[in-house]
Amino acid sequence: MKKVVSQEGLLGMNRKKEIVKLLTNSGAVRVAQLSKIFGVTEETIRRDLEKLEAEGQLKRVHGGAVPLSESSIELPFLERTVKNIEQKIKIGQMAANFVNDRDIIALDSSSTCLELAKNIGDKKVSVLTNGFFVVQELGQKHDVSVLCTGGYYNADHHAFFGHSAENSIEGLHIGKLFLSCKGFDVNWGISESHEQQAMFKRKLLSIAGQVNLLVDSSKLNVKALIQTAPLEKIHRIITDNGIEDALVKSIEKQGIEVIISN
Structure with missing residues (x-):
């Protein structure tokens, strides 16, 4: 400025x-x-x-x-679970195809990652998360080992944040990270309107081998307040068919795979 x-x-x-x-x-x-x-x-x-x-x-x-604008306001989790729900279900189903037996993965507390959790099926995986509903969904599966971060519980997001949550994953390594975001811009990267969300996701990104961004098309070309990470930190983007062809080409030029759910 x-x-x-x-x-x-x-x-x-x-x-x-x-x-x-x-x-x-x-x-x-x-x-x-x-x-x-x-x-x-x-x-x-x-x-x-x-x-x-x-x-x-x-x-x-x-x-x-x-x-x-609606895209700039951080909605409570239960409202986000029904917003663009059809796209999120399809994205979650598609993302589950990239989870294999014996993977060590992390899921953020987003409503889209919750849809992924619902589609893990009987795969034998270890899952790290700060999302209460992700724990609730996967905790009942005998083949899934769940590690919850702990930390301060945020009732709007139904998730754990803060230094305690960040410190709890210090020294860990995650093979595959699946996360969503508030906004995605090809130049600005991924961003959040909630500072604790951004801080925790930065920590997840720092311990992840492969990063998969799950983002419905309503969040594309959107800048939220706080940059979480530049685009170069992302390996794969899974979205819906609302994404424009020009944006797909722009993303792929930077060596990032784009998967479009049916």
């Missing part, structure tokens, strides 16, 4: 206009970043964002703001 030079910071009205411009151009803004740009306190920026949200110009999230 270009720094706005001002000895005392812009007047409130002008500053808010500039914030909206920056948000439009970048797809997300952070409080700390805006504080430095405009030379005002973080508390002043938070008040600006509160007013802009009240005016219907943006959506505040933890640590910043995103555009006021």
